[in-house]
Amino acid sequence: MSVFSSLATNIRRNVPVALATVIEGPHCGANMIVRPTTDATNPFIIEGTLGHSELDRVVARDAGGELEAGRNGVRHYGPEGQSTPEDLVDTATVKVFIESFSPPPRMWIFGAVDFTAALARVAKVLGYHVTVCDAREIFATRRRFPMADDVIVTWPTPMFTEHGAQLGPRDAVCILTHDPKFDVPAIIGALNTPVGYIGVMGSRKTHAKRLERLAEAGVTDAADLERLMSPIGLDLGSRTPEETAISICAEIIARRTGRVAQSLRATSGPIH
Amino acid sequence: MRFNTSRKSSVMRDILNELDRWRDAGKRVALARVVDIEGSGPREAGAAMAVNEDGEVVGSVSGGCVEGAVVSEALAILNGDTESRVVTFGYSDDEAFAVGLTCGGIIHLFIQPLEW
Numbered sequence: 001m002s003v004f005s006s007l008a009t010n011i012r013r014n015v016p017v018a019l020a021t022v023i024e025g026p027h028c029g030a031n032m033i034v035r036p037t038t039d040a041t042n043p044f045i046i047e048g049t050l051g052h053s054e055l056d057r058v059v060a061r062d063a064g065g066e067l068e069a070g071r072n073g074v075r076h077y078g079p080e081g082q083s084t085p086e087d088l089v090d091t092a093t094v095k096v097f098i099e100s101f102s103p104p105p106r107m108w109i110f111g112a113v114d115f116t117a118a119l120a121r122v123a124k125v126l127g128y129h130v131t132v133c134d135a136r137e138i139f140a141t142r143r144r145f146p147m148a149d150d151v152i153v154t155w156p157t158p159m160f161t162e163h164g165a166q167l168g169p170r171d172a173v174c175i176l177t178h179d180p181k182f183d184v185p186a187i188i189g190a191l192n193t194p195v196g197y198i199g200v201m202g203s204r205k206t207h208a209k210r211l212e213r214l215a216e217a218g219v220t221d222a223a224d225l226e227r228l229m230s231p232i233g234l235d236l237g238s239r240t241p242e243e244t245a246i247s248i249c250a251e252i253i254a255r256r257t258g259r260v261a262q263s264l265r266a267t268s269g270p271i272h
Numbered sequence: 273m274r275f276n277t278s279r280k281s282s283v284m285r286d287i288l289n290e291l292d293r294w295r296d297a298g299k300r301v302a303l304a305r306v307v308d309i310e311g312s313g314p315r316e317a318g319a320a321m322a323v324n325e326d327g328e329v330v331g332s333v334s335g336g337c338v339e340g341a342v343v344s345e346a347l348a349i350l351n352g353d354t355e356s357r358v359v360t361f362g363y364s365d366d367e368a369f370a371v372g373l374t375c376g377g378i379i380h381l382f383i384q385p386l387e388w
Contacts, residue, residue, distance in 0.1 A: 029356035
């Protein structure tokens with residue numbers, strides 16, 4: 001089967017797939033499709049070639065990242081897959097257009113608070129489709145969150161009942177409300193979906209109290225409670241809403257990749 | 273309650289059925305995709321259209337501004353007059369591609385023959 005026939009088949013089956021095409025440089029017009037797998041030792045299925053096996057490998061890795069984010073874009077490589085600026089000096093450049101065929105991942109943010117706008121902005125940089133949800137009509141406005149894709153005035157329970165089926169392992173729910181009336185039903189709603197990340201804002205003390213209220217509401221299963229990332233975010237010492245947003249998004253990435261987040265200098269082995 | 277979903281649909285997906293018909297009819301086809309936008313482009317990277325050897329078109333990449341020029345380029349590629357390549361339309365262009373976008377953006381497309 002040709003690359004394009006296989007691409008069409010995957011698109012029709014809603015299988016996430018990326019098409020990489022050389023648009024300038026050696027092998028201009030060459031096509032390759034990339035499908036991520038769940039097998040860590042063989043993370044991608046590749047069909048077609050861009051003309052060099054190492055280039056194929058590096059582009060497949062980058063295509064996997066673009067696919068996670070549902071993004072399209074042009075990237076520059078050396079003819080043998082070189083991707084760092086030092087390696088690209090004095091070599092021909094291969095421009096590769098990577099097109100993702102997957103819907104963007106979703107982030108639902110509960111609570112129209114100070115941290116919400118910063119988190120929505122950082123999430124947009126990462127390619128998320130961002131939905132802000134709060135029951136208070138005067139706070140949940142388009143004007144306050146122009147960067148969000150959707151701003152919805154409703155309570156968590158109807159939100160999850162009506163739209164929860166949209167959420168899957170690539171998606172994130174961030175609960176920033178600090179208000180038990182809102183965050184307990186939001187947590188319960190999120191736990192009833194296969195959403196990949198559930199972060200809940202609050203101090204350690206707040207979280208301990210929240211666990212008591214969740215227990216009163218019947219949420220006691222250890223596997224459920226294990227899914228809650230609370231206090232939310234990586235321990236970066238973040239103070240401002242923007243720094244906190246970076247810490248939350250960094251945690252989401254680390255959870256997805258299964259890494260213990262620390263400085264690369266302190267670790268060994270492959271970086272990507 | 274308001275829920276305006278801004279669905280980002282894959283434009284390639286939209287033209288698949290027509291591409292199948294053309295393939296079944298044995299037509300040669302060129303595919304044009306937006307690979308980059310500078311300024312206020314009308315469509316995002318990934319917008320796609322296709323042209324068959326008879327000059328029939330499916331899809332659109334710019335809301336009508338550059339489609340005519342894309343058809344000429346696509347037919348030139350199908351005729352073997354030029355190779356697959358990036359073509360650029362927009363304000364800052366030289367005379368070579370004097371087709372403007374009304375929005376003032378610059379649009380880069382890659383046009384290639386579709387090999388089934």
